[in-house]
Amino acid sequence: MTDSAEGRTPTVIADDVHLTYKISGRYAKRGGAAALARTIMRQSTPGLREVHAVRGVSFTAWEGDAIGLIGPNGSGKSTLLRGIAGLLTPSAGAVYTRGDPALLGVNAALISTMSGERNITLGGLAMGMTPEEVAASFDDICEFAGIGEFIALPMNAYSSGMGARLRFAIAASKAHDILMIDEALATGDAEFRRRSERRIKELRDQAGTVFLVSHSLGVVRETCNRAIWLEKGQLVMDGATDEVLDAYEEKHDPQKAARRREDQRRQAEEAAKQQAAGVRATG
């Protein structure tokens, strides 16, 4: 499956995807208010409430793409990742993937009562590595996570940042066809972020596709070639990172956008001055 125009291979196709959560409990009570709530929310089953989190999203991701998913809280970013990973079945539309998607989220399934060391082994095996491959990457994973002696302690003794670092280190040790990272980088310090950004670039170079959910526009600018902007479960914009992030900033942080425009104007002015000085010096 290759796009003949550009010779690139699509890895994920989302075709008008809708993702819905069904929650029970809160409206299960009998009584007038609950019945009224059900009528308003067009519920057919008493006690079941639906949250329509992703509403008709379509895009195609390609090999080598690193796509930042941006949007305000509750806009459906994590839900869309779960849909791509196959953890949620679309209520309408479809997701097609080429290769195995691996979702690295804050809730990635490591076992909190076991040590970091043990989780490296289990996580590696769960990702389909052989025991030899796990043994070969063990030291690199420990070093990448950079949590020192904590690696020998059970993970429930870790701070949330340490846990996120270890999860990232384990997931990123293997080349994935499609790697999805949910906010993992937000919890690391500057040095860890730099290491992670380098690793994401390597994974892209190995022709994988990376999706990154992050509230840090800086991380998305540094890491991604493309961005998808979601708002209330719908796709607002999909395109080159700078273009999408500039438009997002105009809407959600106009002051910052104005400062950025001013900086760009100054830089352009400075570059023009230097070019003119260079022309005079050589002329």
Ligand SMILES: Nc1ncnc2c1ncn2[C@@H]1O[C@H](COP(=O)(O)OP(=O)(O)OP(=O)(O)O)[C@@H](O)[C@H]1O
């Ligand atoms: N497990 C769940 N059960 C029910 N509703 C959920 C569940 N997870 C998310 N939602 C709802 O789905 C919508 C989208 O949530 P989602 O977590 O995908 O957004 P997000 O853009 O990732 O948000 P954030 O930036 O805050 O992490 C929200 O209205 C949220 O309340």
